[in-house]
Amino acid sequence: MSLSGMVLLHPQQAANIIILFGTVAIIQLIVSFAIDDENLSYNGRQIYPYVSVMLVIFWLWTEGLDKISGNLRKPLVNLLASGREPGGNVRSAAPSLEAAGGSTEEIFIKLFLIGFIYSVLAALLMGASLTEVFKDSSNRLYKQGERIAFSSSSLNFLVIYLTAGFIAIVGLFFVYILADQSRQYFRHYSFMMVIVTVLGSLALAQILKIVSRNISRRRVTTAVSILFIVFLLFSVPIIHISPYLYQESEHVPESQMKGFETAFNHQEEGVQFVFIRSTTSRYHDAIIGERKRIDYTGAGNVPYHFSEEGDLRSQYEEETYLVVTNRDRTRDRDLHRGVRYTREDYEHFDNGKGINRIQDNGGFTLYRITPPPE
Template sequence: MSSQSAVDDDPIRKLVLAIGFLAVSASAFVAHTNPATGYELSIYTMTPWAVWAGLLVALSVSLAVAFVPFSRAHRHQWSRSIALVLGGLVMAVFVGLPIVRGYRFYGHYDALTHLGWARGISEGTFLPFELFYPGIHTVTVLINATVGIALSRSMLFVVFFAVLLFCLFVPLCVGVIVRDWNAVAIAAFSAFLLLPITTISMNLSAHAMSQAVLFSSVLLYLFAKYLRTDRDGRSFSAVGVTFALGSAAVVLYHPQLAAHLLVAFVAIGLVQFLARRADHDRAPEHPALYGQVLFLAVVFLVWSSNYGFFAGTAEYFLGSVIEFVLGTGGGAGDTVATQGTSLASIGGSLSGIFFKLFFPSLVFSLLAGGLVFAVAGRLSSQWLDRFRLETTYLAAGLVALGPVFVAYFLASGSKMYFRVFGLMMVFVTVLGAIAIHGLLTLLSARRSGGRGPPVGRPLMAVAVAVLLVLSLLAVFPSPYIYKASPHVSEQELHGYESAFATQQSDLAFIGLRNGPNRYDDAINGNEQRMHAHDGLPPSVIEDGVSNEYEGDRYLALTRSDYEREVIAYQGLRYSERELDRITASPNVNRVQSNGEFTLYYVTSSGESEAA
């Protein structure tokens, strides 16, 4: 009976999977044939609805085949594996939408500076090792030289590959620890949530720390593999050497992340030391991490000592501690209060934005916390005993990152605690996936005699589907989370290129917020970040732009500026009326425009009167 059910079920699974693959292929085709023609405030609303429909169908198929039994003989391992491949393709299309839809570049602020550094390396203006973290820039140049696509597009592929690595190595890591296919499947969909990406200091655009945190999943996999395969105590095994090379790669990607990982690995080494001192029964089965921690520390110290990292970091934290003690610093609490006021003024709330950005993270944090408490409480479980020590190690690393998070949180004017939070979410994703597997195992064991249809898997599939939608809705900045897309259109970048190429050498630029500094970095490949161009305060618009400056200036305004301020930020700092007043101001003359970028020449009123 069971065998016959399995045979009958096979054509259904093939048909359902075929529909899923057709849906994701159609989504990619529709997205590619509908490229962006200008700046897009939200990639969600500007991407054709058919793309989202196809991705939802394909993702539903992937979840259903992977977890929902089509019959009592739920033994089609091949089809369930193919379902994970389908889910991976859905994520590839989703994360790769800026590439598929022909974006020239995706990312403002740091991303533009990183593009400029890659340009400087490509043009030979400076060497990769002159940068503190040359990882994403050298990979960008490598893709550019190998494939022959523009640097701006090559950097989009660096971001894309970092996400794929995360989605691949999180389930591989869980598979090594739990050694069960169901756990691998759960971990894959857990990785698809992209919990480290918060759009606050952790982005799906070119950002060295964001890509480094995603890459750290490779290091966690190598760590798990090292624990499982190097039990004979060999010092130079293939896995051990690869683990060491991965640690060195993290230092090149971002030494700050290496410092955070070093804290986590030191905590794990301390747990190993204490376990061995206590003659823990399973402790001798795992190789000591001491050598790996020492190697990472040496590489980190050697690399960082040449860039003033220690002096700068010590000064930063010492100053933050003094400000906190004296009560003069503006820590994260003040920042949160300010953001809350801003959100309230445009109809939002802190609770609402917290739900949009962090609800899936909260759910997985609770799951991971439950698992950690079960391990710490010495809960008797045959299932947990198989990997109790590995779970203890991961929990120790996660807990050790807590004080680092708090230290950044108390620092004045810093959002770097979200960088630590991103790394913590890598640990939480792994632990949360293991916890879900444990819950399903517990539900399966409590079924009466193993009879009747299992309800745990279908319920879990529905829950994961809901979390996926909630999480992926917020990984790209959009007005949904009161942000504007960092899309850089072809016309906008070309406008800045023309403006910088034809500017009078003695005149600086002004613009909204950060001004054109980052675009100067991106186009001219500045080794040092540009700070010559000013932002335009809102009060200047009321008083008259030409009355603010003693000398003449260029004023750069873009369509992205307008849509960000008027639509995404709802006129919080610059209203539509104020922006329109700029063009009507005396002594402000338009000299260049292409529909996405407009350049004005501002003649100083003070200079005119003096003349």
């Protein structure tokens, strides 16, 4: 039931689970029917019936949802299309990050350092376990008389299962990277890190077990405690979006919601909304829903650094609403340091010709732009 529930809650993560468990099922079948080695005998429960049921539910659920099936097909379409450059979104964001005072190296350290350390530990355990699989049973890896890699025990079978499943998911992850689907491949990365965390912890336990033979247990425990405190100090700041990552908080103040609600309720028919960063359509879906549909054709962001080009109203041919929130002002002025919109751009809203402030509650400001006479 839990596997079926995952299909309904998050089909993309359900696809990761299907790949993981599907790989495990294949290994179980190989071990049960193809390998004649008593050290590799397996008497556990086969999971392929459960995987098969989950796969059927996944297919039935996603087949009728165009958005989900489209998201699954899009990476393959982009991968086969010419002109796609892997990492294009990252390269396009690098100049903005540098202009805001950061760097890709800094962001990598903040976001991925701990994960990278665990990945190295997990890779060591994966490599040792895979090496053991392909060795002769009489030539296995031992350390001071104790087997530390793959054996017929349930724990080491688990390592092999997770290793094989991880390799399969990595293949899907790289498909998304090569297809330049930046909004998607980090979802697969997060699932991969679940496996890495488990295997990295097992590898760390093995290393500590070996080290404790030559160093007192008290010293090892102290060193591990300090290590995890350092890991925690690096990990906590990235749990939530914050200026530490050069991103604003996702918190939406009540004044902003109330401002959008008032604007929607008093919107003149046929007048479009444009915005700085706070996408109007998302607030409409949250506040109005299906009760009143708004045509957003042509609506979008105000042009970047528009004040350098002169009059903002010359950008529009018809009457237009302009939404500006305090989050927008703080984000551009203090966090992003004018990468997209400068202080002069915001001053233009109050000083420019043909731009009239028609609503302001302290956290939300609505302007009406009147195009210049022909």
